[in-house]
Amino acid sequence: xxxxxxxxxxxxxxxxxxxxxxxxxxxxxxxxxxxxxxxxxxxxxxxxxxxxxxxxxxxxxxxxxxxxxxxxxxxxxxxxxxxx
Numbered sequence: 001x002x003x004x005x006x007x008x009x010x011x012x013x014x015x016x017x018x019x020x021x022x023x024x025x026x027x028x029x030x031x032x033x034x035x036x037x038x039x040x041x042x043x044x045x046x047x048x049x050x051x052x053x054x055x056x057x058x059x060x061x062x063x064x065x066x067x068x069x070x071x072x073x074x075x076x077x078x079x080x081x082x083x084x
Contacts (some may be wrong), residue, residue: 003068004056010049014042016058017078018071026075028068033074038064 007019014031034042041062042048051058059065 002056003072005053005058005068005071008051008058010051013045014048016051018058018067018075020072024072024075025078026069026072027078028075030074031041033066038062038081044080 001022004021005018006021007017009017011017011027014028014034015027015029017025018028019025024057030042030048031040042060042064047060051060053059054065057068057071
């Protein structure tokens with residue numbers, strides 16, 4: 001099965017709550033992952049909040065994205081009820 005992000009919600013700072021198609025729901029903090037020119041605009045928290053799900057992952061208007069496998073690997077298990 002191809003891993004996909006099926007739900008994402010901004011939490012605070014550079015943190016997202018993400019649900020994957022394998023049933024996992026995770027809290028993902030990307031603060032330490034915003035290195036390189038493509039991720040530079042994401043260091044502005046207001047820009048960071050402006051993401052959507054494209055294909056199988058979250059993506060920002062400048063085309064920056066992270067592989068869903070990477071998001072799951074760095075994420076921590078979260079309670080799905082916090083997304084409500």
